[in-house]
Amino acid sequence: MPTVGVVIPALNAARFLGPLLDEIRALHPELRLLVVDDGSTDGTADTARAHGAETAVHPVNRGKGAALLTGYAWARTQGLDWVISMDADGQHLPSDLAGFLAVARRGKADVAVGDRMADTTGMPWLRLATNRFTSTVVSNLAGTRIPDSQNGYRMLRTRLLQDLRLTTTNYDMESEILVRLARRGARVTAVPTATVYGDETSSIHPLRDTVRFFRLAARLLNEKGTDG
Numbered sequence: 001m002p003t004v005g006v007v008i009p010a011l012n013a014a015r016f017l018g019p020l021l022d023e024i025r026a027l028h029p030e031l032r033l034l035v036v037d038d039g040s041t042d043g044t045a046d047t048a049r050a051h052g053a054e055t056a057v058h059p060v061n062r063g064k065g066a067a068l069l070t071g072y073a074w075a076r077t078q079g080l081d082w083v084i085s086m087d088a089d090g091q092h093l094p095s096d097l098a099g100f101l102a103v104a105r106r107g108k109a110d111v112a113v114g115d116r117m118a119d120t121t122g123m124p125w126l127r128l129a130t131n132r133f134t135s136t137v138v139s140n141l142a143g144t145r146i147p148d149s150q151n152g153y154r155m156l157r158t159r160l161l162q163d164l165r166l167t168t169t170n171y172d173m174e175s176e177i178l179v180r181l182a183r184r185g186a187r188v189t190a191v192p193t194a195t196v197y198g199d200e201t202s203s204i205h206p207l208r209d210t211v212r213f214f215r216l217a218a219r220l221l222n223e224k225g226t227d228g
Contacts, residue, residue, distance in 0.1 A: 001030070001101075001104075001105060002081035002082055002104050002105070002107075003032075003079070003080045003081045003082070004030075004031055004032070004080060004081065004082045004083070004084060004101065004104055004155075005031065005032040005033070005034060005071075005074070005075045005078065005080040005082070005083050005084070006024065006031050006032065006033050006034070006083075006084045006085075006086060006097075007034050007036060007068065007071025007072070007074070007075065007083055007084070007085045007086075008020075008033070008034065008035045008036065008048075008053070008071075008085070008086055008087070008088045009036045009038055009064050009067035009068055009071065009085070009087070009088065010035050010036065010037055010038065010040065010044045010048070010067075010088035011037075011038045011039065011040055011044070011061060011064075011067075011088075012040045012041060012042045012044060013040070013042075013044050013088035013089055014040070014042045014043050014044045014046075014047040015042075016088055016089050016090050017035065017044065017047045017048055017051065017053075017088055018047055018050070018051050019090075020088065020090060020094065021033060021035075021048065021051035021052060021053050022051055023094040024094045024097065025051075025052055027094050027095065027097065027098075028094075028097055028101070031084075031097075032054070032078065032080065033052065033053040033054060034053065034054045034055070034056060034071055034074050034075075035048035035053045035054070035055050035056075035088070036055075036056045036057075036058070036067040036068075036070050036071050037055060037056070037057045037058065038058045038061050038062060038063070038064070038066070038067040039058050039059065039060045039061030039062065044088075045057050054074075056070050056071070056074060058070070062169065063169045063170040063171075063173075064152075064170060064171055064173070064174075065166075065168055065169040065170050065171065065172070065173025065174065066169040066170075068085055068173065068174070069166070069169070069173075071083065071085065072156075072158070072161050075158045075161075076158050076161060076162070080158050081104070081157065081158060081159075082104045082155055082156065082157060082158060083155065083156055083158050083161075084097065084100055084153075084154070084155040085152060085153070085154055085155075086152070086153050087152055087153070090196065091196045091197065092114070092152070092153040092193065092196070093193070093194050093196060095194075096114070096153065096191070096192075096193045096194060099112075099191040099192060099193070100112050100154075100155045100191050103155065103189060103191060104155065108187070108189075109187045109188065109189040110156070110157045110160055110181070110186040110187045110188070111154070111155070111156050111157070111160075111178065111181055111182070111186050111187070111188045111189070112154060112155040112188075112189050112190070112191045113146055113147075113148060113149065113151055113153075113154045113178065113188065113189075113190055113191070114148060114151040114152075114153035114154055114190075114191055114192075114193035115147050115148045115151065115190035115191060115192055115193060116131075116148050116151060116193055116194070116195040117131075117132075117147045117148050118192055119194075119195060120195055121195065122195045122196065122197050123195050123197065124197065130150070131148060131149075131150045131151075134149055134150055134175065134213060135147055135148055135149040135150065137213075137217055138175050138178055138179060141179045141217065141220045141221065141224070142178055142179045142182035142183065142188070143182060143183065144182050144188050146178060146182075146188060146190070147190055148190070149174075149175055149178055150174070150175070151193065152174055153193050154174075155191075156177075156181070157186075160181055160184070160186055164177070164180060164181070164184075165180070166180065167216075167219065168212070168216060170209065170212060171209050171212070171213075172209065172212040172213050172215075172216045175213065175216060175217075176216055176220070179220050183224075
């Protein structure tokens with residue numbers, strides 16, 4: 001089995017982390033776990049350590065993309081073959097890790113992105129419409145079908161991150177990294193994941209993050225053919 005790490009960006013997620021980390025460790029004790037505390041004020045890092053995770057702490061909030069980059073750097077430093085990212089608020093189920101690990105074992109893809117589109121019953125209609133639109137844009141820019149590009153539950157071959165040039169550090173980074181990796185020849189596949197929405201508070205700012213997405217899309221369109 002290849003070595004795999006799980007990176008969990010977290011902002012004021014202490015109340016969710018304990019059960020999440022305990023379930024991951026119960027199902028997959030072989031996985032390395034890193035919680036990136038992105039400027040929390042509720043003891044997120046302390047909770048992560050108490051439940052067996054390694055931690056990296058940003059003294060101030062730097063954005064989800066920056067937290068992921070910290071986690072990716074950790075995975076490379078640790079020599080891990082694969083790195084999985086998942087949210088800290090319970091929207092990503094540990095039971096779905098098995099699908100990603102199966103992809104890692106087969107070794108026939110380089111990027112695996114969670115796909116909630118088979119059953120969107122619990123997804124708010126506006127989120128569903130936005131996901132479908134942005135996934136179409138990202139797929140066209142990447143040159144390969146990515147049915148749920150806004151799903152932060154995903155897995156990457158760690159070696160692909162070496163020398164990867166990224167220009168974003170917020171939620172738009174999750175779209176940028178898919179496009180740039182696909183343009184460099186990475187094989188992208190989808191892994192079915194559950195649709196889960198509870199009482200968590202989203203850190204997404206609809207107007208600001210939408211503007212960032214369109215700016216990124218325009219930049220990537222202008223750069224088409226120059227990645228590699």
